[in-house]
Amino acid sequence: MSDSGDRGRTTSRTRREAARETLGQSKRAPFLKALADPKWHMGLPTLLGAAAILATMVLLGQARPEVVPGRIAHQTVTVPQAVTFVDEAESQRAVENELAILDRPMLPNDAWLARLQEDLVAVGSAIRAGEASTPESERSPLAQISDSTWNRQVKRLIDEYLLEIPLVDNDVDAEASGRGRLLVRLNNGRVVRPTTVIRLDQSPKASDLTNAILRAGLPQEAVGPLAVEIIGPNAQPSITLDRDRRAQLELQARDQTPQVVEQYEAGQILWRAGQQVPAEQLDDAKKIYAETAQLGWTEFGTSLLLCLLLMAPLAGFASYRHPKLTRHAIRLATFLSLCIGLIAIPFLLGERLPAARDAAVIAIAAFGTISISLAYDRMLGGIAGGTLGVLGALVAPAPFMLAPGVVAGAAVMAARLGNFEDRATILSAAGRSAMVFALGAAVAEWTSLPSGTEGLFGQGAARAFAAWLTTLLIGFLAMGLLPTMERWFDRVTGMTLAELRDPRHPLLQELAARAPGTYDHSLQVASLVEAGVTAIGGDAALAYVGALYHDIGKMRKPEYFVENQSGENPHDDLRPNISYLIIVGHVKDGLEMAAASGLPKSLREFISSHHGTQVVRWFYVKARDAASEDEEVEEASFRYPGPRPRTKEAAVLMLADACESASRAAVELPSGKIESIVRDLSKERLLDGQFDECNLTLRELHDIEDAIIGRLRSIRHQRLAYPDDQDDSVSPDSSS
Numbered sequence: 001m002s003d004s005g006d007r008g009r010t011t012s013r014t015r016r017e018a019a020r021e022t023l024g025q026s027k028r029a030p031f032l033k034a035l036a037d038p039k040w041h042m043g044l045p046t047l048l049g050a051a052a053i054l055a056t057m058v059l060l061g062q063a064r065p066e067v068v069p070g071r072i073a074h075q076t077v078t079v080p081q082a083v084t085f086v087d088e089a090e091s092q093r094a095v096e097n098e099l100a101i102l103d104r105p106m107l108p109n110d111a112w113l114a115r116l117q118e119d120l121v122a123v124g125s126a127i128r129a130g131e132a133s134t135p136e137s138e139r140s141p142l143a144q145i146s147d148s149t150w151n152r153q154v155k156r157l158i159d160e161y162l163l164e165i166p167l168v169d170n171d172v173d174a175e176a177s178g179r180g181r182l183l184v185r186l187n188n189g190r191v192v193r194p195t196t197v198i199r200l201d202q203s204p205k206a207s208d209l210t211n212a213i214l215r216a217g218l219p220q221e222a223v224g225p226l227a228v229e230i231i232g233p234n235a236q237p238s239i240t241l242d243r244d245r246r247a248q249l250e251l252q253a254r255d256q257t258p259q260v261v262e263q264y265e266a267g268q269i270l271w272r273a274g275q276q277v278p279a280e281q282l283d284d285a286k287k288i289y290a291e292t293a294q295l296g297w298t299e300f301g302t303s304l305l306l307c308l309l310l311m312a313p314l315a316g317f318a319s320y321r322h323p324k325l326t327r328h329a330i331r332l333a334t335f336l337s338l339c340i341g342l343i344a345i346p347f348l349l350g351e352r353l354p355a356a357r358d359a360a361v362i363a364i365a366a367f368g369t370i371s372i373s374l375a376y377d378r379m380l381g382g383i384a385g386g387t388l389g390v391l392g393a394l395v396a397p398a399p400f401m402l403a404p405g406v407v408a409g410a411a412v413m414a415a416r417l418g419n420f421e422d423r424a425t426i427l428s429a430a431g432r433s434a435m436v437f438a439l440g441a442a443v444a445e446w447t448s449l450p451s452g453t454e455g456l457f458g459q460g461a462a463r464a465f466a467a468w469l470t471t472l473l474i475g476f477l478a479m480g481l482l483p484t485m486e487r488w489f490d491r492v493t494g495m496t497l498a499e500l501r502d503p504r505h506p507l508l509q510e511l512a513a514r515a516p517g518t519y520d521h522s523l524q525v526a527s528l529v530e531a532g533v534t535a536i537g538g539d540a541a542l543a544y545v546g547a548l549y550h551d552i553g554k555m556r557k558p559e560y561f562v563e564n565q566s567g568e569n570p571h572d573d574l575r576p577n578i579s580y581l582i583i584v585g586h587v588k589d590g591l592e593m594a595a596a597s598g599l600p601k602s603l604r605e606f607i608s609s610h611h612g613t614q615v616v617r618w619f620y621v622k623a624r625d626a627a628s629e630d631e632e633v634e635e636a637s638f639r640y641p642g643p644r645p646r647t648k649e650a651a652v653l654m655l656a657d658a659c660e661s662a663s664r665a666a667v668e669l670p671s672g673k674i675e676s677i678v679r680d681l682s683k684e685r686l687l688d689g690q691f692d693e694c695n696l697t698l699r700e701l702h703d704i705e706d707a708i709i710g711r712l713r714s715i716r717h718q719r720l721a722y723p724d725d726q727d728d729s730v731s732p733d734s735s736s
Contacts, residue, residue, distance in 0.1 A: 047308075047315050050336045054311075054391060055303040057347050061395035063293035065286060067271070068354045069279045072459055074399055074448040077285065079268045085287050090260035098253045105245035106184045108163055112236040117158045119229045124150035127225070141219050157216035157226075164192050165212045167231070167238040170201045184239050200235050264288060274450045307391070314380075314387045322376055334488075335375075342368050342388055347395040357396040358463060359470040362406060362437050365389030366474040369410045369433075370426065373417040374482070375489035382414025399448045405440010409433045409471070418494075425494075426482070430475025434468045441467035492542060492600045500545045500603070507552060507597050514555045517563030521660060522548050524715060528656035528708050533649050535707035536700045543649035546606030549599060550653060553590025553607070557582060563664070576623035580616050580638050587611060587640065605646065610653050612644040612690040644693050651694045652704055655682055659708055663716055674712050678705050 067073045124145065131143040145153075163184050184192040198208050209230065213223050262284060270285050271277045277285075318335075319326050326332060346360035368388040373381025389406030393399070413433035417425065442464035449456050478485075486493060499505070503512075512519040526547035533543040558564040560571065560582050571579045590607040620638035627633050645651040658681045663674060682705050685691060691701070 046332055046336060047311065050340060051304055051307040051311060053340055054307045054343060055300060057343065057395040058303045058307065059295055059299060061347055061350060061397050063289050064350060064397065065282060065289055066397050066399065067277050067282065069277065069282050071276065072449055073271050073273055073275050073277050076272045077270045079264045079266055079270065079288055082264065082266045083288055084261060084263045087260045087262045094260055095254055095257050098257045099250060101181070102249055102253055103181045103183050105242040105249065106182055106239040107242045108184065108187065109236060109238055109240050113158050113162070113238060116230065117154060120154045120226055121151055123225050123229060124154070140221065142221050153217045157213060157218065161212040161216050162238045164194055165196050165198060165208055166194055167200055167235065168197045169199070169237050198231070200231065200237065310387060310390055314383050317383055318380060321380060338371065339368070339384065339388060343391050343395060346392040346398070350396040358398045358402065358441065359466045361389055361392040361396055361398050361402060362409070362441065362467045363470050363474050364392050365406045365410050366413060366430065366433065366437070366471050367478060369413045370417065370478040371485055373414055374485055374491055374493065378414040378417045381417065382411050385410030385414065399444050401444035401448050402441060405437060405444055408440060409437035412436045426479045427475050430471055434471035437471050438464040438468035486600065490601050492602050494541060496600065497541045497545050501548060508548065511552055511555055515558035515564050518551050518554045518558060518561060521563050522551055525550070525653070525656050525660045527715070528660055528711050529653050531707040531711040532652040532656060532704040535703040536648060538649050542602065543652060546603050546649065547653050547656065549594065549603055550606045550610045550657065551586065551590065552593050553586035553588065555593070556589045576619040576626065580619045583616055583619070584640055606650055606653055609643050609645045609650045610657055611640040612654055613639050613642040614688065614690065615639050644690050646693050648694050648696050648700065651691050651696050654690060655685060655704065656708055659712060663712055674716065675709050678709050678712065
């Protein structure tokens with residue numbers, strides 16, 4: 001009992017109930033009740049997150065010029081506010097010009113010059129040694145030069161004149177050496193600026209080397225033998241680049257070169273409508289857009305609100321027609337990832353390849369319509385395609401007048417798409433919508449440009465052709481990706497169902513060969529299922545194919561199932577629990593075979609649930625009758641593992657499977673007997689809870705029963721009993 005002090009005090013539970021009652025009477029109750037729906041618990045935050053991403057893309061996209069290089073501008077564009085920015089390209093060009101005329105500091109190639117000096121000294125020694133036996137008066141001028149004089153003059157040639165007229169190769173550009181921008185710092189500290197060089201990679205001028213040798217004090221006769229050593233096969237440059245000094249000079253040049261600044265006044269016209277914008281002017285416009293773009297919280301909020309308004313029809317219809325979409329995290333993430341990924345295509349192309357962004361807007365609208373129509377339904381696909389097109393036009397950015405044409409094209413494409421009966425469905429939808437997309441693109445171009453613009457018709461026609469071709473290419477692409485999209489979205493199209501119901505399918509052929517009775521049973525069940533599902537407006541094509549494959553697991557042990565037996569029954573020699581395991585095992589075997597054969601998941605649902613959690617009655621009764629008085633046989637130990645049917649089509653299969661087997665086992669089947677069998681089997685499964693998870697109403701169950709009864713009557717109708725011929729001698733006239 002509660003304490004007397006607590007009397008009159010409302011508990012927290014009572015206060016919550018009172019608040020709920022008050023809330024239920026308030027005018028805001030419908031809206032708040034709608035928000036309390038579980039489908040919004042995950043869907044609404046995810047929608048806001050996706051809208052925030054798209055709002056950011058819209059802001060960044062609108063911060064770029066709409067015009068494409070080489071095309072006619074749709075509108076006159078002015079500078080919104082005074083802006084000054086550094087022209088990076090021109091500034092870099094100015095730096096490169098300064099570096100082109102920059103001095104190149106050089107250093108003597110001391111190692112090679114030392115070896116060259118030794119070789120030249122050796123040349124003089126060899127000349128004098130060769131004429132040592134010749135009288136002094138008859139010796140050549142070179143042999144008359146003393147060792148000290150020859151060595152001194154060679155050293156002078158090496159230390160001065162081969163550096164004033166240096167030997168260079170192609171590492172020193174001709175322009176630098178020709179303009180006298182080489183600076184050679186000698187070992188004695190003197191700096192030499194050569195104006196002439198001897199190029200080793202070309203045929204050197206004889207006069208340049210001759211002048212250097214003569215200026216060193218050597219006679220004319222020394223030019224020949226010395227030149228052979230100086231510019232021979234093993235010759236090397238006499239100077240090398242001083243890289244440290246060069247880096248310092250380049251750094252100074254970069255720091256001291258002034259940047260090129262572009263200034264634009266507020267209201268200054270960048271280009272006028274109808275003008276063909278050159279690429280260099282468009283580059284400046286991009287910088288102006290980037291400098292003046294408004295990316296604050298106010299602009300983000302406006303963009304977010306715009307995205308939410310555009311996405312509202314899509315979100316509302318998706319939550320209404322497909323509530324599981326907003327409650328299933330993986331499905332919702334896949335759906336939004338597909339949408340955001342498609343919208344990112346024109347956003348990225350608007351920066352990298354602006355000429356293709358209009359075609360990209362049409363492409364994502366077409367592909368979004370096809371893929372979402374396949375994943376859910378064509379109504380949602382049409383709404384999604386139109387929404388993607390409008391958002392794509394915003395983030396590209398493309399002319400906004402393109403949006404009506406995109407919406408109309410998506411609607412026409414969605415209207416043609418249904419169950420994807422064959423590949424011609426996609427191509428037909430693409431062909432019809434291509435004309436609408438093309439017309440929309442042309443009208444958008446013509447209405448966006450001022451009248452009388454030169455080349456107006458041609459530019460509109462080019463846009464129309466691009467839109468038409470893009471739509472057709474998307475149709476072919478979607479047709480090729482259809483099997484992948486079916487696996488991705490776990491959907492089965494009419495094309496796949498047509499292929500699977502073909503009797504030539506390998507799995508059906510194997511079933512007919514290994515378990516002919518089961519194959520015939522599956523055909524009869526498929527006919528019943530088709531009638532029952534059609535009666536309630538379900539997916540009859542999917543249910544028919546599911547019924548064809550629901551018993552494929554019996555192929556592994558066909559002789560243990562009555563429809564495949566011809567007299568002997570292997571279960572007569574088995575214990576009931578062993579027989580139970582064999583019978584129940586055909587479900588597991590069927591799932592394994594379906595997975596190995598690549599059957600879609602939606603068809604595997606029929607295999608796993610066509611018996612639900614029913615009792616294997618025959619062997620349960622057999623086990624119960626064989627048990628002793630002290631032994632208790634539980635019914636649960638003889639049930640199928642399930643699951644129970646989770647779709648109406650699977651529930652119809654469960655009932656049709658039982659009805660076909662029962663009707664086949666009956667000796668006589670008058671019309672009333674068929675109805676009694678169907679009604680009793682349906683009631684038994686209903687009371688057993690087998691239909692609790694498939695949202696099947698009693699009215700629908702009654703319609704299913706009527707359809708199965710009608711189809712069974714046509715299959716099991718009694719034929720006329722022809723009398724046996726008693727008298728072979730009866731004449732044709734009398735017998736007739």
